[in-house]
Amino acid sequence: MIYNFDFFKLSGRLRNKIFFMTVFVSVGPLIILGFLAFYSLNLFHRFDIAGIEDNLINQKTEEVSGFINNIIGVFELRVDYELSSPIASSSQNFILNELLKSNPALEEAAFVNTISEEINGERIAVGKETAKYSKTYPNGASDDVFINKSKLESFQQAATGKIYSGPVYYTLKGPMISIASPVLNANNAVINVLTGEINLSGVQKIIQNSRLGNSGYLYLLDYDGFLIAHSQASKAIKTSFKSQFFASDLLKGEKKLGIGGQARYQSVWGEPVVGAGDYISKFGWAIIAEWPANDADLIVSTVRNQIILFSLIVFIAAVFASVFLADRIVKPIKILESGTKRVSQGKFDQLVEIKTGDEIEDLGEAFNKMTAGLKRLEELKEEFVFIAAHELRTPVSAIKGYLSMVLDGTVGPVSQGARKFIEEVLVANQRLIQLVNDLLQVARSDAGRLTIDVVSLDIREQVKTVVSELTPLSNEKNIKIIYQSADVPGVMADSVRLKEVLVNLIGNAIKYTIGSGEIAISHEVKAQNLITHIKDSGIGISTEAQKKLFEKFYRVQTEKTRDITGTGLGLFIVKQIIEKMNGKIWVESEEGKGSTFSFSLPIAIS
Amino acid sequence: MANNKFVKPLFIFAVLVVAAGVYFWFSGRSVDIVNRQSVYKPTHLYGNNDVSIEKIKLMVFYAVPGDRSGLIYGKWREIMKKPLEKISDFHKLQFHGGSEIDYEIYPKPVILENSGSFYDSNNNGNAKALKLVAEELEKRAFKKNGDLYLENFAVSPRGDYPVLGIIYEGFGAIGGVIEESGLESEQEFAKLKNLPESVIFKTSVESANGFFLLSRGYLSEPEFEFYGQSFLYHEFAHTFGVQDYYDHETGLAFSDDIMGAGRWRSLESNFISSDILKELGAMN
Ligand SMILES: [Zn+2]
Numbered sequence: 001m002i003y004n005f006d007f008f009k010l011s012g013r014l015r016n017k018i019f020f021m022t023v024f025v026s027v028g029p030l031i032i033l034g035f036l037a038f039y040s041l042n043l044f045h046r047f048d049i050a051g052i053e054d055n056l057i058n059q060k061t062e063e064v065s066g067f068i069n070n071i072i073g074v075f076e077l078r079v080d081y082e083l084s085s086p087i088a089s090s091s092q093n094f095i096l097n098e099l100l101k102s103n104p105a106l107e108e109a110a111f112v113n114t115i116s117e118e119i120n121g122e123r124i125a126v127g128k129e130t131a132k133y134s135k136t137y138p139n140g141a142s143d144d145v146f147i148n149k150s151k152l153e154s155f156q157q158a159a160t161g162k163i164y165s166g167p168v169y170y171t172l173k174g175p176m177i178s179i180a181s182p183v184l185n186a187n188n189a190v191i192n193v194l195t196g197e198i199n200l201s202g203v204q205k206i207i208q209n210s211r212l213g214n215s216g217y218l219y220l221l222d223y224d225g226f227l228i229a230h231s232q233a234s235k236a237i238k239t240s241f242k243s244q245f246f247a248s249d250l251l252k253g254e255k256k257l258g259i260g261g262q263a264r265y266q267s268v269w270g271e272p273v274v275g276a277g278d279y280i281s282k283f284g285w286a287i288i289a290e291w292p293a294n295d296a297d298l299i300v301s302t303v304r305n306q307i308i309l310f311s312l313i314v315f316i317a318a319v320f321a322s323v324f325l326a327d328r329i330v331k332p333i334k335i336l337e338s339g340t341k342r343v344s345q346g347k348f349d350q351l352v353e354i355k356t357g358d359e360i361e362d363l364g365e366a367f368n369k370m371t372a373g374l375k376r377l378e379e380l381k382e383e384f385v386f387i388a389a390h391e392l393r394t395p396v397s398a399i400k401g402y403l404s405m406v407l408d409g410t411v412g413p414v415s416q417g418a419r420k421f422i423e424e425v426l427v428a429n430q431r432l433i434q435l436v437n438d439l440l441q442v443a444r445s446d447a448g449r450l451t452i453d454v455v456s457l458d459i460r461e462q463v464k465t466v467v468s469e470l471t472p473l474s475n476e477k478n479i480k481i482i483y484q485s486a487d488v489p490g491v492m493a494d495s496v497r498l499k500e501v502l503v504n505l506i507g508n509a510i511k512y513t514i515g516s517g518e519i520a521i522s523h524e525v526k527a528q529n530l531i532t533h534i535k536d537s538g539i540g541i542s543t544e545a546q547k548k549l550f551e552k553f554y555r556v557q558t559e560k561t562r563d564i565t566g567t568g569l570g571l572f573i574v575k576q577i578i579e580k581m582n583g584k585i586w587v588e589s590e591e592g593k594g595s596t597f598s599f600s601l602p603i604a605i606s
Numbered sequence: 607m608a609n610n611k612f613v614k615p616l617f618i619f620a621v622l623v624v625a626a627g628v629y630f631w632f633s634g635r636s637v638d639i640v641n642r643q644s645v646y647k648p649t650h651l652y653g654n655n656d657v658s659i660e661k662i663k664l665m666v667f668y669a670v671p672g673d674r675s676g677l678i679y680g681k682w683r684e685i686m687k688k689p690l691e692k693i694s695d696f697h698k699l700q701f702h703g704g705s706e707i708d709y710e711i712y713p714k715p716v717i718l719e720n721s722g723s724f725y726d727s728n729n730n731g732n733a734k735a736l737k738l739v740a741e742e743l744e745k746r747a748f749k750k751n752g753d754l755y756l757e758n759f760a761v762s763p764r765g766d767y768p769v770l771g772i773i774y775e776g777f778g779a780i781g782g783v784i785e786e787s788g789l790e791s792e793q794e795f796a797k798l799k800n801l802p803e804s805v806i807f808k809t810s811v812e813s814a815n816g817f818f819l820l821s822r823g824y825l826s827e828p829e830f831e832f833y834g835q836s837f838l839y840h841e842f843a844h845t846f847g848v849q850d851y852y853d854h855e856t857g858l859a860f861s862d863d864i865m866g867a868g869r870w871r872s873l874e875s876n877f878i879s880s881d882i883l884k885e886l887g888a889m890n
Contacts, residue, residue, distance in 0.1 A: 135875070167880060169879070172692070199875075238698075239702055239704075
């Protein structure tokens, strides 16, 4: 298929309609689908991010809480005796030693006295440590470093039976928290307080073991907004996050999970991020996951670009397909259109050729059948005319012969009255003969059987012969025929046919001159042609009539021509003959002022 | 032209396509919320935000009374250097980066003009020694005509807050803020500056705003191995106005940190409580 790039001149209304409609129909849904695809992609992506971040946060919160709760759980001591006396000194040391050995996160553990009574003859101050093990004193501290904790909140709270866990403090060994737990006897009375310092390096490890896409990270903040742990060491900063809106909201107890909690903002490290977070109420901490937007949206950007690219390709394809389609539909219609034009001009020979393999091809075939039918009809008509004219010629000639013999008196005298009628019949018969001859002539011409035999001849001889033959007729009407026969070259023509032409044209000039008048015949040499003018002073021909003058069976119908007889074939035949002899015929006329018929013939080369 | 009726819908169509493109290109890239601006507040003297302590210049001397020159600790420099390094790290960590120590050790031991009994007092902190040694150092090491004056010692910017540190060949552990004007009493000065009275020392030392004295033994003797460095920082903390968080009569601590019960802990696992840090402007 070769595209007709004239298309882009936007010519042809149907083609444009088809093109634009096809583009609309194909690209419209594409755009709507693109919209929906983008929308759902973004929405699902937000859900995905929220899901991934929330999962990480929940998992790490659980791990961190588990880590601390495990140690706190170990600190919940209970003895099975009912006495309100502290645990024996040796047992205290044993327990602390075991605690430190089995819990690497424990920096220090100590038993604190809560009993004010004298035990074994000794009174120990309430709040005073009675045994202490730590990383510094792995074999137990001596009593000169035992501290009196009676004024400390941790001890005071644990002494009332409640577990205490303090704020995070930051040591060179890492972040730590203090805990204090009551030791209960069988009656649920507090007989000791067990205090401990927990190193949160384990929590840091939990946070450090977090992965979030390529560059996402997780961090943990204490109650005051200070960083306990960060999954990316390079991002560890010392200052408080409390002034940052996201962290500060979380530290106030808000949860920022799910698609509603997730937010996009500029992180304290200056990067646009998608953040989510949770408040760990038990410790007053905040856990935050931040995912740099360009990393988190990487998939979306890629898919979005692919959709745009795909849409563009489809759009271009649709445009080309539309051009193709429009062309395919319009081209056969154009072929049909030119076919109908040919038929209207009476040309039935050329068939339309449409190979589209669809209804339009069927239409083309039907059109061809119709043309063939019309052609057959035309042939039948011509055949009928030829046969009819041919069959009529013999009887009318016989009538003419016998009537002439009757008038000549071959069969006896003819009365004056009978002679008059027979002469009328002869005139009518002569008209009939003329008609039959004309029809035959036309039928021959249509069938291509008009034979022309051109030779070089002197047109003046022909003109003079015809003028002398027609002089009785002109004299009858008192019409003067002037022939200016100057020195003219010979022409190529068929002498019999040329005579027919002259008889016709000069005869018409006499016929259409009403009353007396003048007919002037002249010649003119123009290029390689000899033009003959026959000018009359007759009634003239209207412009309308001039256009149809040389058509078959055309007769000028006016008040003045009503009584003039004729077949309407004369000028048609004249035109056929002139053209067969490579000449041309035309008329110049003005109503009431006469007409000039002119024809040209090629000059003979001597 | 017949195409005119197609031009308008086509144009709207094109605009829609472009708008859709723009919308999806930028959606999901926007930053919803911008951070609130935080107001920067420098760290300052305990309870007094007029005096910044963002940069502390700590000038440390090993001071030996005249009659104890035989007791000069051979590795005096080494035993000072590591603890000073440690307390610098500890300080920066506790202040969350809001204050830093730049320490400098005087290059040789200072043999004091008088014997130990001249400086030492009966009180367990040895406040008398602190004042006397500081005054002597002021005269001998910081005045241009002093016999110990070194042109290149502590000439570098002294920071916002210069502190004089004395490692004393003798007993004592004490520190505080210097009241140098001498017009008011220590009590009046404390009130005026909104500082705890216990950490104000009236003395004529111009070169520093705070000072402390610590017995050399805390840094070298095995019995103080675990908490000697904590003692060093504890006394240093007094120099910017932090008071003790324990009762001087009963010894009962009301905090677990380095200013209270925590002074018996190793510096490694020590801390400054948030109550104190708030007073110092190191946290809100
Ligand atoms: Zn103190």
